Amino acid sequence: MRLTCPFCGPRDRREFHYYGAADYLNRPGPEAAASAWDDYLHNRDNPAGVTQDLWYHEQGCAAWLKVTRNTVTHEILAVDAVAGGAA
Amino acid sequence: MRYSGLKVFTEGLLGNRGWKPVWRDPAPKASYDAVIIGGGGHGLATAYYLAKNHGLTNIAVLEKGYLGSGNIGRNTTIVRANYFLPGNSEFYSHSMKLWEGLEADLNYNVMHSQRGLINLFHSDGQRDAFARRGNAMINQGDDAILLDRDGVRELLPYLDFDNTRFPIYGGLLHPRGGTARHDAVAWGYARAADRRGVDLIQNCEVTGIDIANGRVTGVQTTRGAIRAAKVGMVVAGRSSQVAAMAGLRLPIESHILQAFVTEGLKPVIDHVISFGMGHFYISQSDKGGLVFGGDLDFYASYAARGNLPMVEHVMEAGMTLMPMIGRARVLRSWGGIMDMTPDGSPIIDKTPIDGLFIDAGWNYGGFKAVPASGFCMAHLMATGTSHPVAARFKLNRFATGHILDEEGTGSQHNLH
Numbered sequence: 001m002r003l004t005c006p007f008c009g010p011r012d013r014r015e016f017h018y019y020g021a022a023d024y025l026n027r028p029g030p031e032a033a034a035s036a037w038d039d040y041l042h043n044r045d046n047p048a049g050v051t052q053d054l055w056y057h058e059q060g061c062a063a064w065l066k067v068t069r070n071t072v073t074h075e076i077l078a079v080d081a082v083a084g085g086a087a
Numbered sequence: 088m089r090y091s092g093l094k095v096f097t098e099g100l101l102g103n104r105g106w107k108p109v110w111r112d113p114a115p116k117a118s119y120d121a122v123i124i125g126g127g128g129h130g131l132a133t134a135y136y137l138a139k140n141h142g143l144t145n146i147a148v149l150e151k152g153y154l155g156s157g158n159i160g161r162n163t164t165i166v167r168a169n170y171f172l173p174g175n176s177e178f179y180s181h182s183m184k185l186w187e188g189l190e191a192d193l194n195y196n197v198m199h200s201q202r203g204l205i206n207l208f209h210s211d212g213q214r215d216a217f218a219r220r221g222n223a224m225i226n227q228g229d230d231a232i233l234l235d236r237d238g239v240r241e242l243l244p245y246l247d248f249d250n251t252r253f254p255i256y257g258g259l260l261h262p263r264g265g266t267a268r269h270d271a272v273a274w275g276y277a278r279a280a281d282r283r284g285v286d287l288i289q290n291c292e293v294t295g296i297d298i299a300n301g302r303v304t305g306v307q308t309t310r311g312a313i314r315a316a317k318v319g320m321v322v323a324g325r326s327s328q329v330a331a332m333a334g335l336r337l338p339i340e341s342h343i344l345q346a347f348v349t350e351g352l353k354p355v356i357d358h359v360i361s362f363g364m365g366h367f368y369i370s371q372s373d374k375g376g377l378v379f380g381g382d383l384d385f386y387a388s389y390a391a392r393g394n395l396p397m398v399e400h401v402m403e404a405g406m407t408l409m410p411m412i413g414r415a416r417v418l419r420s421w422g423g424i425m426d427m428t429p430d431g432s433p434i435i436d437k438t439p440i441d442g443l444f445i446d447a448g449w450n451y452g453g454f455k456a457v458p459a460s461g462f463c464m465a466h467l468m469a470t471g472t473s474h475p476v477a478a479r480f481k482l483n484r485f486a487t488g489h490i491l492d493e494e495g496t497g498s499q500h501n502l503h
């Protein structure tokens with residue numbers, strides 16, 4: 001599997017660290033209910049099909065990336081920078 | 088048909104023409120007292136113990152493919168009871184005891200082989216951690232022996248003991264640990280459940296869960312609607328999809344785990360060896376193939392195959408530990424879909440919907456759990472209360488903070 005980093009171009013999967021579902025971008029506010037934190041940290045749609053998750057270009061430019069991909073075929077549909085991107 | 092030595096002998100003389108299919112192939116009835124979704128190891132064991140321990144026989148297992156087509160037939164067959172945390176320790180201990188009586192109980196040869204499991208350690212700190220784990224195992228009533236370097240060398244002379252990065256300091260031997268024939272476990276439970284009247288329905292995918300006034304009333308399937316007052320979701324890697332049919336969102340992310348087998352070789356590896364620091368473990372099947380694997384590919388996936396970086400990593404770790412296997416040819420590799428929870432421990436619990444139960448989150452360790460999981464899920468479905476040895480496998484433990492983090496790495500999806 002290869003990811004096309006918006007800054008570095010197509011790179012091998014080995015350069016990236018997987019963090020988890022893009023749910024991590026929606027951090028609840030400090031006043032949010034405990035259930036909102038539970039959803040944020042633990043509960044997942046976990047789709048068989050198109051998903052969005054966060055990857056870190058650890059051995060490249062160190063950018064956080066939001067990857068849109070298919071969990072069944074391993075096809076990569078889009079890779080966007082989290083910072084400044086339309087997250 | 089009961090199996091016996093005499094039966095095998097007489098069939099041998101008569102050209103093996105007397106064997107019959109070992110379970111029926113019934114059409115689904117319109118209603119059952121309970122249905123179990125998923126005909127893997129856990130689903131079949133649940134059905135068996137519902138019938139055997141609780142006398143519930145008007146029940147069905149609904150399997151979308153064929154029995155044993157999921158992870159029960161894809162794993163590397165390690166059976167062990169070397170857990171540390173209260174909550175896990177008594178559960179896997181219970182499972183081990185069921186394993187030890189399983190063949191007699193099922194009248195089926197599952198090739199359970201207690202050949203001993205050795206976990207290697209490579210530093211003083213790791214030795215302390217394994218000594219502590221061994222004591223916890225002994226306190227639980229199971230067995231553990233702390234081996235020093237020479238002790239390991241006596242049993243496994245072929246390892247590279249002087250690797251600079253991971254010199255071998257010793258190992259924790261769990262003599263009752265070992266392996267079993269994975270699909271025989273599915274077949275054995277299937278046959279035994281069928282003999283007690285359970286309907287095993289194959290090619291029957293559950294496509295919806297019917298709920299009225301907060302109570303489950305049945306399921307929709309590719310072979311029609313089936314009424315049931317109790318429904319158990321026991322679908323391992325597919326848990327999120329099936330739970331979503333009931334409007335539930337689970338603390339589960341599905342990941343891929345790969346495994347490998349070589350061509351058949353003469354007996355060379357007598358134990359199960361686990362090289363945790365290298366993410367590698369190995370045993371030898373009765374057919375002679377070296378069966379080995381490593382860690383997850385580490386990203387959410389439903390492809391029943393993995394990526395090359397992990398293949399490379401596992402091969403490197405194997406060569407580091409035991410250079411002698413370098414000439415063995417790998418026959419095939421495959422992957423299975425793992426239902427990973429944030430803390431790496433399973434769930435056997437009620438759901439917020441009355442009559443709907445869940446058995447999931449088996450991560451990469453659900454094979455050894457099959458007997459106790461079926462036993463405890465059956466107890467829960469029949470009595471409405473958790474079995475004491477599975478009482479901590481709660482669905483809401485992440486919200487309440489009662490996590491079971493056996494590895495001690497944290498309760499987060501990308502850590503186990």
Ligand SMILES: Cc1cc2nc3c(=O)[nH]c(=O)nc-3n(C[C@H](O)[C@H](O)[C@H](O)COP(=O)(O)OP(=O)(O)OC[C@H]3O[C@@H](n4cnc5c(N)ncnc54)[C@H](O)[C@@H]3O)c2cc1C
Pocket residue numbers: 124125126127128129130149150151152153154155156157158159160161162163164165166291292293294321322323324325329344345346380421422423424425449450451452453454455456
């Ligand atoms: C490579 C690999 C190595 C492993 N090694 C070990 C090991 O050494 N030791 C160990 O203890 N564990 C190991 N495991 C883990 C173990 O195999 C699993 O945890 C366990 O098999 C999962 O439970 P199961 O047997 O019930 O799952 P499965 O056999 O996957 O059963 C689930 C069933 O549900 C069915 N299903 C799904 N959706 C539906 C639906 N909508 N309707 C009807 N049916 C449905 C599926 O078709 C499937 O048959 C390993 C796993 C893998 C992949």
Ligand SMILES: [Zn+2]
Pocket residue numbers: 005006007008009057060061062063
């Ligand atoms: Zn980059």
